[in-house]
Amino acid sequence: xxxxxxxxxxxxxxxxxxxxxxxxxxxxxxxxxxxxxxxxxxxxxxxxxxxxxxxxxxxxxxxxxxxxxxxxxxxxxxxxxxxxxxxxxxxxxxxxxxxxxxxxxxxxxxxxxxxxxxxxxx
Amino acid sequence: xxxxxxxxxxxxxxxxxxxxxxxxxxxxxxxxxxxxxxxxxxxxxxxxxxxxxxxxxxxxxxxxxxxxxxxxxxxxxxxxxxxxxxxxxxxxxxxxxxxxxxxxxxxxxxxxxxxxxxxxxxxxxxxxxxxxxxxxxxxxxxxxxxxxxxxxxxxxxxxxxxxxxxxxxxxxxxxxxxxxxxxxxxxxxxxxxxxxxxxxxxxxxxxxxxxxxxxxxxxxxxxxxxxxxxx
Numbered sequence: 001x002x003x004x005x006x007x008x009x010x011x012x013x014x015x016x017x018x019x020x021x022x023x024x025x026x027x028x029x030x031x032x033x034x035x036x037x038x039x040x041x042x043x044x045x046x047x048x049x050x051x052x053x054x055x056x057x058x059x060x061x062x063x064x065x066x067x068x069x070x071x072x073x074x075x076x077x078x079x080x081x082x083x084x085x086x087x088x089x090x091x092x093x094x095x096x097x098x099x100x101x102x103x104x105x106x107x108x109x110x111x112x113x114x115x116x117x118x119x120x121x122x
Numbered sequence: 123x124x125x126x127x128x129x130x131x132x133x134x135x136x137x138x139x140x141x142x143x144x145x146x147x148x149x150x151x152x153x154x155x156x157x158x159x160x161x162x163x164x165x166x167x168x169x170x171x172x173x174x175x176x177x178x179x180x181x182x183x184x185x186x187x188x189x190x191x192x193x194x195x196x197x198x199x200x201x202x203x204x205x206x207x208x209x210x211x212x213x214x215x216x217x218x219x220x221x222x223x224x225x226x227x228x229x230x231x232x233x234x235x236x237x238x239x240x241x242x243x244x245x246x247x248x249x250x251x252x253x254x255x256x257x258x259x260x261x262x263x264x265x266x267x268x269x270x271x272x273x274x275x276x277x278x279x280x281x282x283x284x285x286x287x288x289x290x291x292x293x294x295x296x297x298x299x300x301x302x303x304x305x306x307x308x309x310x311x312x313x314x315x316x317x318x319x320x321x322x323x324x325x326x327x328x329x330x331x332x333x334x335x336x337x338x339x340x341x342x343x344x345x346x347x348x349x350x351x352x353x
Binding site: 008012015027029033037065071073075076093102108 | 137138140141144158159160161163164165167168171178179181182185188189191192193194195196197198199200201202203204205207213215216217219220223224227228231232233235236237238239240241242245249252253256257258260261262264265269270271272274275276278279280283284287288291292295297299302305306307309310311313338339342343
């Protein structure tokens with residue numbers, strides 16, 4: 001599992017470095033995610049191998065931690081103060097109506113694009 | 123004792139305790155969307171801080187090192203994405219078109235609705251990442267100058283809006299293919315949607331994870347660029 005953490009941290013470090021050197025507007029860890037994805041693809045193409053055990057475990061552990069890691073920042077919604085009071089209508093409309101509209105639009109588009117294709121075949 | 127309440131140890135204990143209670147309530151309720159641990163845990167933390175008369179920002183500073191783990195956790199998302207590669211190839215064209223359209227639509231519809239109802243620029247910047255998974259949303263929001271708490275709140279509530287409406291909606295739209303069902307839910311409602319999709323079927327779950335990773339990657343690429351062009 002620690003070997004997996006090494007890979008994850010090294011990819012993030014490389015991502016942070018790339019971001020600084022190239023002055024990209026993307027967060028370092030997102031670049032790190034792309035780097036790791038490319039590495040896995042290259043590795044898979046060369047060796048036709050599954051994800052290494054350590055990396056698989058390490059990433060699984062971290063992804064499982066996510067709900068806990070997100071609680072403290074989410075609690076901040078209750079401490080936005082009086083300055084945010086007039087923002088609530090827009091905020092609520094965006095997350096509720098916006099999300100429902102997005103799912104309707106995507107569902108209809110994807111249904112139209114895949115019409116004629118049957119399960120798993122072109 | 124008051125001294126101890128301002129230490130990272132206390133902050134972490136409080137966080138873990140809130141998480142355990144939230145997880146217990148979520149499991150006991152049969153995974154009710156409104157009780158998702160990130161929501162119920164956040165409520166518990168807020169209540170505890172208010173009851174103990176503690177400052178939220180001081181607490182946040184104390185457990186700030188926990189946020190460090192969001193970095194490697196974001197990198198870790200490459201692993202499930204890589205595992206979905208064969209599924210992606212099968213429907214690559216339609217999925218990519220829907221991804222570009224849907225991720226832009228999610229962002230634009232949120233901006234328009236909030237702007238129309240009088241949201242400030244800071245709020246708008248914090249709403250752009252509402253449909254992507256939180257670790258990416260946090261880093262992107264910090265990058266473009268939004269408010270992290272608002273961004274996280276919008277991500278969580280978007281997830282709740284997604285999973286509470288999808289069954290009803292897609293029944294009306296006559297969409298029953300698990301691949302489409304999962305992809306749309308993962309696209310609009312990220313990780314919360316993805317876990318709901320896994321409850322429907324493994325195929326729906328796989329397509330939701332795929333949409334989750336792709337939407338996150340696309341939005342992370344597109345939003346900072348768009349903001350730097352317009353701002």
